[in-house]
Amino acid sequence: MAAEKQEVYSNVESMSQKLFEINDFIHDNPETGNQEFKAVELLTKTLEDNGFTVERGVAGLKTAFVATYVHKGGGPTIGFLAEYDALDKLGHGCGHSIIGTAGIGAGIALSKSLGDTPATIIVYGTPAEETTSGKLPMVAAGLFDKLDVALMTHPGDRTTVGSKSLALNLVDFVFEGKASHAAASPEKGISALDGVMMLFNGVEYLREHVRSDTRIHGIVTDGGAAANIVPERAAARFYVRGADRNYLNGVVERVYNVARGAALATGTKVTIKEIKAYDNKVLVESLNNVLLENAKAVGATQILPPPESTGSTDFGSVTFRVPGAELGIAFVPVGTPGHSKDFVAAGTTETGHAALITATKTLAGTGYDLITKPELLKQVKADFKALSASK
Ligand SMILES: [Zn+2]
Numbered sequence: 001m002a003a004e005k006q007e008v009y010s011n012v013e014s015m016s017q018k019l020f021e022i023n024d025f026i027h028d029n030p031e032t033g034n035q036e037f038k039a040v041e042l043l044t045k046t047l048e049d050n051g052f053t054v055e056r057g058v059a060g061l062k063t064a065f066v067a068t069y070v071h072k073g074g075g076p077t078i079g080f081l082a083e084y085d086a087l088d089k090l091g092h093g094c095g096h097s098i099i100g101t102a103g104i105g106a107g108i109a110l111s112k113s114l115g116d117t118p119a120t121i122i123v124y125g126t127p128a129e130e131t132t133s134g135k136l137p138m139v140a141a142g143l144f145d146k147l148d149v150a151l152m153t154h155p156g157d158r159t160t161v162g163s164k165s166l167a168l169n170l171v172d173f174v175f176e177g178k179a180s181h182a183a184a185s186p187e188k189g190i191s192a193l194d195g196v197m198m199l200f201n202g203v204e205y206l207r208e209h210v211r212s213d214t215r216i217h218g219i220v221t222d223g224g225a226a227a228n229i230v231p232e233r234a235a236a237r238f239y240v241r242g243a244d245r246n247y248l249n250g251v252v253e254r255v256y257n258v259a260r261g262a263a264l265a266t267g268t269k270v271t272i273k274e275i276k277a278y279d280n281k282v283l284v285e286s287l288n289n290v291l292l293e294n295a296k297a298v299g300a301t302q303i304l305p306p307p308e309s310t311g312s313t314d315f316g317s318v319t320f321r322v323p324g325a326e327l328g329i330a331f332v333p334v335g336t337p338g339h340s341k342d343f344v345a346a347g348t349t350e351t352g353h354a355a356l357i358t359a360t361k362t363l364a365g366t367g368y369d370l371i372t373k374p375e376l377l378k379q380v381k382a383d384f385k386a387l388s389a390s391k
Helices: 003-028 037-049 096-111 135-140 192-207 245-266 285-297 315-319 341-346 350-372 374-389
Strands: 053-056 065-071 077-082 119-125 149-156 167-176 215-222 233-242 269-278 324-330
Touching: 003 037, 003 096, 003 350, 037 053, 037 065, 037 096, 037 119, 065 096, 077 096, 077 350, 096 119, 096 149, 096 350, 135 269, 135 315, 149 315, 149 350, 167 192, 167 245, 192 215, 192 233, 192 245, 233 245, 245 269, 285 324, 285 350, 285 374, 315 324, 324 350, 350 374
Parallel strands: 077 119, 077 149, 149 324
Antiparallel strands: 053 065, 065 119, 167 233, 167 269, 215 233
8 A cells, every 4th residue: 555545544543532522522512504603613623724725604504614725736626525413402313523523534634645646625514414405505506516526424324335315305385275164154265275185195196106216205284274264275395205316307297296286176276395406326336436445444344235225315416416425434233223312322432433533534545546546536437427428
């Protein structure tokens, strides 16, 4: 192994106490989406102390940042993504203190050992993954477009690469009818709730005729004011998900048509409001392979294939634009569910700290390989392009 790569690892080791402190501080001061002021202050200060130029409040988000380190001008541009939001009431039940700390740790460790090789390292502070999905406006603002590769880690029950994530549309349907006394003059009313109920029924019929990776799940968010009033307003919220953005777009349109049909059938008016949309993760095999090799090289444990079933992440929308990969890093026993008290508890343990160091070294080592092996980067970009062409 090149001496410089060994040096990248030693950089991580000599920072390890500092990284533990940062992780534990973020963990013990949990902040929910778009309120992560303390975390951002600590992370950006650490980056500045290490020679990064930090731009705060990017893409109109108070707690988003872009930290850039340009080494000898030009060269490949490698991005590390940091998350740091906690879950309301639970705290750091999704391991994001580790994601944020590993993201900056990898960027700093790598920036110090580039030798004569020109490269640009960018650390992205991406807020509110659990709520409003900070990466979406950052994607829309084109902040990731300059990257050759985007890398991040996520703690969980195994060390893994290639975890799928579903494209998603989160949609509100608001039906409007006409209120009336439900017993004395029902014929004068138009029930908005009827529209919602026909929407749910129509979705059940649609379910049979979509690809099996499709997930459509909704709740009634407004069912009317009282049982003796014909509801003049009713609303439902749906998640529509699928493995492939292009296919999902068609399913979403069919769900919208069900809603429009429900409105026509019931004489109500429907308003469709799309709250947010993620793309599915694009899995670049050559990039995932190099990430896994790097994890093995630094002694990662609990290495397993990714789980079959999956949710969605705003990182998917990043990997739709530029080649990207996520390292799942083990910090709880296999089978431990996410968003749990077990996740919270593991965040600052010896195992949590070990996972932080392993993830930081893996990300930095992968960045090092991509910068110093032009053939590898070329392969990754060609694979991504081929996948994009088939999208
Ligand atoms: Zn998470």
